Amino acid sequence: MMKITSFQAYHVAYQKSIESPDEFWEEMAQYFSWRQPWQEVLSGDFASARSEWFRGAKLNITDNAIDRHALAQPHQMALIWEPNDPQTPTRSFTYLQLQQEVMKVAEMLRTLGVKKGDRVCIYMGMVPELTFAVLACARIGAIHSVIFGGFSAKSIADRLEDAGAQFIITMDAAQRGNKMIPLKSVVDEALSNGYPIQKVLVLDYLHTPCNHAHHDVDWKDLYQQVEAMNAYATKGQEMDAEDPLFILYTSGSTGKPKGVVHSTAGYMVWTAFTFLNVFQYQPGEVHFCTADVGWVTGHSYLIYGPLLNGATSVMFEGVPNYPDAGRFWEIVAKHKVNLFYTAPTAIRSLMSAGDEWLEGKDLSSLRVLGSVGEPINQEAWQWYHDRVGKGNCPIVDTFWQTETGGIMISNLAGVTPQKPVFATLPLPGVLPVLLDDQGMEITENNVTGNLCFAQPWPSMIRTTWGDHERCLLNYFTTYPGYYFTGDGAYRDEEGMYRLAGRVDDVLNVSGHRIGTAEVENAINHAPQVIESAVVGYPHDIKGQGIFAFVICDHQHEMDIPSIQTKIVKTVVEQIGPIAKPDRLVIVSGLPKTRSGKIMRRILRKIAEGEFESIGDTTTLLDPSVVEEIIRIVTANKVAH
């Protein structure tokens, strides 16, 4: 794979990727093993989200992520698993061992009846078997759809149905810090409405008691059967370049989460290229991405990107503050981590725990630090740079999205300039533009605008599962001819980008995307709730917190704390604990225009405590509600 190692080489590569994308990506594609070459590098139509990359080519991504390395460097470590409890032994797998495990799980899935194109939902904790399951799906051509372990039964049921999945892979329970999450019983509940599932493969991990349904199959039993057959040494299924590799559900500004679809070849080329270049990976280095595989970062930079490059990837089961706030640094020291990739939320929370947790930890192996998922603030950037990196490690601030498949805007570690709190420059193949609200391109610098991409890139979203219109509507129609990120960005005098947060109704809470409409919809399921409005507000650790304003029936006769508790419980049931409102107030009215539209701008100001700058309220149907809400918010400072 082409590694860009100077600023000048970056300029040359960038220029070429924009002027002759076909030639540029054709060259990058030479580094992979293909079963059959492509007929055309880029075809289709960007404006209607019908771009195709490497059309006609045949491949299996695991040929490149596993088999190639299992042959060339069988004893190189592929996966190091660090358990939740530091006393539990580490498990590690060389490329040869990873290949064996993935082949076995692939065979297990085949035995269950999983075929090419079938959707398989994976709802597991961060254990090696999760990685095997993902790669096993890819190997047999099944479309994996990983669901983060923090989502509720209702969320799983919605996703199963939307994806038309017939198989689930889960485990009895997962552990994160001192919490235990009973995954299997959540799956049972998701299926309790009679969803026609074919098989549920269950890994008995913590040996907690579970119900057994007729469709349940025990992972270990099947594993032993397959192992005894010893007939699993098969190649991966031959896939078309554009065959879907996975579906990952993510929140938008309207409706239920949508299934973002990524295809095989473009995603492979992009994740491999960006991992190598952004982190400037050197052969033999150990990469630790702290993200959960339930999110896109775990897909692209814990599993696919590093493995495609033959790197060693660290997978951590637990949480940053268990057993204490030094855990990440212990893992870095223990496994001699060179590349460390985490989210600003984690950085802020570890920073607030104090520097003493860094003391005595040998961080000298660290070479590059990465940040992802939300804007990083200056203070957190500085602490990361000075205290974790000891001033020696470049920080890559990587901007991208579930829909982009991989990193879009970032400096290349130590190669292109870094600028604190700036994602900086686009990667080769990425053509960012800033548009004003009328859709006019802003060409000058020192400006803020709506961030769009003007050219297709190999790992762009292909569709939203089962509903291409929705894909068009969400990303390609706001500004015709452009892919719209939903983010605002500032461009400085050198053309460097700083992300300024979402400009739509999507929140970013602890680096997790949540739609305000989704939370409102969940709240509205609570008994007595008549209407609700949810906005984000700045939160010291989480980046953004969720602020809910709720109108209830008979609220005057009710005990407010008990209504609040019921509402929070409903949100947890509908979505999961990640969507719990941080603050929730019961009000008697919401600021609405005469046409009935909720003025979120006003609620945002109130949530931020900016009561003085609310602005004009005379266009409201009933301006007095604003005073009432302010009164309630000031009286009710306690967080929930």
Ligand code: WTA
């Ligand atoms: C935000 C996560 C600022 C942004 C990979 C985007 C960022 C959303 C950054 C996507 C960054 C991601 N700086 N903001 N470096 N990276 N974001 O789909 O608002 O979970 O639209 O993908 O996170 O979140 P998603």
